[in-house]
Amino acid sequence: MSQIRAFLIFSTIISSVLFAQEKFKLDSPPDTLGVDRDTMVVEKSEKLAVAILELDGNNISKAETKALSDRLRIEIFNAGMYEVMEREKMNRILDEMQFQLSDCTSDECAIEIGRLIGVNKIIAGSISKVGEFYTVSTRLIDVETGKIENTATEDIEGTLGIVLTKAIPSIAHQISGLGKLETMPAISKTALNISTEPIGASIYLDGSYKGESPLKIEVEPGYKHRLKAVAESYETWEKIYELQKDQVLDVAIALSKKPVEKVIIREKPRGRRSYKQGFKVRYVQTEQDKKINYQIQLINSKLYSPDKIFKEKMSEPNVSFPSINSFYGIEIYNTRHVDDNVSLDFGLGFFRGDLGLWISSLDNKKSNDTFFRGNEHDFSLVTWSPQLTLNLRLAPIRYPLFYPYFNIGFGYNLLFMTAYEDEKSLGGPIYQSWGFVYGIGFEVRPLRPIGVSIEWNRRNMDMELMDIDKITDNFRKYKLDKVDLTGNNLGVSINLYY
Numbered sequence: 001m002s003q004i005r006a007f008l009i010f011s012t013i014i015s016s017v018l019f020a021q022e023k024f025k026l027d028s029p030p031d032t033l034g035v036d037r038d039t040m041v042v043e044k045s046e047k048l049a050v051a052i053l054e055l056d057g058n059n060i061s062k063a064e065t066k067a068l069s070d071r072l073r074i075e076i077f078n079a080g081m082y083e084v085m086e087r088e089k090m091n092r093i094l095d096e097m098q099f100q101l102s103d104c105t106s107d108e109c110a111i112e113i114g115r116l117i118g119v120n121k122i123i124a125g126s127i128s129k130v131g132e133f134y135t136v137s138t139r140l141i142d143v144e145t146g147k148i149e150n151t152a153t154e155d156i157e158g159t160l161g162i163v164l165t166k167a168i169p170s171i172a173h174q175i176s177g178l179g180k181l182e183t184m185p186a187i188s189k190t191a192l193n194i195s196t197e198p199i200g201a202s203i204y205l206d207g208s209y210k211g212e213s214p215l216k217i218e219v220e221p222g223y224k225h226r227l228k229a230v231a232e233s234y235e236t237w238e239k240i241y242e243l244q245k246d247q248v249l250d251v252a253i254a255l256s257k258k259p260v261e262k263v264i265i266r267e268k269p270r271g272r273r274s275y276k277q278g279f280k281v282r283y284v285q286t287e288q289d290k291k292i293n294y295q296i297q298l299i300n301s302k303l304y305s306p307d308k309i310f311k312e313k314m315s316e317p318n319v320s321f322p323s324i325n326s327f328y329g330i331e332i333y334n335t336r337h338v339d340d341n342v343s344l345d346f347g348l349g350f351f352r353g354d355l356g357l358w359i360s361s362l363d364n365k366k367s368n369d370t371f372f373r374g375n376e377h378d379f380s381l382v383t384w385s386p387q388l389t390l391n392l393r394l395a396p397i398r399y400p401l402f403y404p405y406f407n408i409g410f411g412y413n414l415l416f417m418t419a420y421e422d423e424k425s426l427g428g429p430i431y432q433s434w435g436f437v438y439g440i441g442f443e444v445r446p447l448r449p450i451g452v453s454i455e456w457n458r459r460n461m462d463m464e465l466m467d468i469d470k471i472t473d474n475f476r477k478y479k480l481d482k483v484d485l486t487g488n489n490l491g492v493s494i495n496l497y498y
Contacts, residue, residue: 048120050082051090053110055136058128064160068127071164072138075172076123082176085119093117107141107148114143121149123175127163132218134163140175150175190221190243194229196253201231213253221245229253275448275497276337281330282455282493284349288485289327292353292383295417295483296321299381302478309474310419310426314379321381321419324353331389331491340398345391345407353383380420381428385485387459388412389437404442411437413461415483429475430468431483435460443495451495461485 052073057065070087077084090113097116104113107124114122125138133155140150152174154167170181194203196213203210203217206226210217219225221243229237234255243249300320302309329351337343352358391409413433419426441455465472465481475481 047081047083049085049118050076050121050123050140051085051114051117051119052076052087052123053104053113053125055138056105056126058126060127060129065127068136068164068168071168072123072125072172075169076176079172079176079178081178082121085117090117107139107146110141111143111146114141119143125171133157134160134167136163136167136171138171138175150177189218189248190245191216191218191248192225192227192241192243193248193250194227194253195251196229196231196255198231198234198255201229201234201253201255204228204230219243221247227251229255231255233258274337278335278449278495278497280333280335280345280451280453280493280495282333282347282453282491284329284331284351284489284491286327286329286351286489287487288351288461288489289324289353291483291485291487292327293323295480296323296381296383298480299417302480305478307474307477309478309480310428310471312421312426314421316378319379321379324383325357326355327351327353327383327385328355329385329387330355331387331493333389333391333493335393335495341395343393343395345389345393345409347389347391349385349387349389351385351387378422382418382420383416385413385415387414391437401446402442402444404440406438406440407455407457408436408438411435411459413459413463413485415461415463415485427469427471429471429480430466431463432466433461433463435462435486445495449497451497453491453493453495455491455493456488457491458488459486461487 052069054069055065055072073084073087076082094113094116099113099116104110110122110124114120120143122141122143123138124141125136127137128135134157135153135155137153138151139148141147142149152171154170156163156167166181173179173181192205194213194215194217196203199213201213203213203215204227205217205219213229219241222245224240224242226238226240235258237253237255241249241251299309303314303320304317329349331347331349333345333347335343335345389409389411391407393405393407395403395405397404411434413435415431416428417431418428437457437459439455439457441453443451443453445451462484463482465475
């Protein structure tokens, strides 16, 4: 009985093993190609991911460069050696990382892009145009090692369409390791084959410079084109041509020499000098010393007031500033004649109390402060006035060597009254005014470059105190804020013209 039970158990085990072997055979696909499943998986995984950057364009528009870059992606995809990342996906990833593609031109930057977007290889390149020739060059860079694994270059003559359909597919095959394609299509051209006598003439087509002869120029068929040849010392040649499709026309141009013109050189007569510009130096006497002395008396009356009017009070009692004897000046003018009867004068004048005494002190070489003040008093009040003047001078009547005139203008005037005790300045007030100037005079002009004038003027100088420092407040407090120097002056000037 035990033998029968053992036999049944053994039979069951054998049957199970045989059934399992048959089931494994049914579940396994037939190996019709002689390649196992492990090999098939490896082949599929060996297709590496690649990204293609926009080509750098040289002498080519951005739109054309973009079209060529897109075509390169398609051709590399069609070559079947790489998994090509779409341009939109690459740009989206880089935008999210705020990476600027426009600034990326180096291999290091291309490798960095490859790492950011997660590809194995990156393809970068450029396309250039020189005349009718295009050059396309690319390089395949391994992102991990940074090494250039492959390069491809194509030089092709023709249109952009030839580059798109011939050069780009060949580049894609080369960079994919599949070899070079034929890129020299049979091209039918419509052209002008130009030669000139003499050679080297400048050739223009429809107004655009094309080069120097001999020269071949492609033209668009079915349209009129204006051809022009230009050479130095030759007459310009020009003609209109209209060519049919695929027509090549030889144009031989014989340029005609320009006739030699006789050159007559005439001596240009020397023009007379106009002597309408010049300058004059004028010595002026005024009657303003009386008004200035009156102002000095008013200042003297306030010297020992409770509040000082200068920076410091007088160090000695019963001191007063001396009066001036005169108030004369020197003016220098730039003059310009608009015509024979009208001229403009612009000048700067310097007027000073006791001008002659001051000049004498310069000659005697006294100390600077002494001859600046023009006297030897321990206490003095130096009075001087710079004046700007713009005059319009009219001379309606002119006589030989002599003409009278009258003038009208305006001026800007300053008056400085600075107190000194020995060598120390105590400061002082500054007055200013704008005012009209008018007068009459005459000029004697024995020679055109030289003249002498005598002139009477009246000058409006109703002056007011300038608000500068504390001294200004002191003078205003004691009602010393105005001084009217309006009055007449008489001047003699020497005038030099050129």
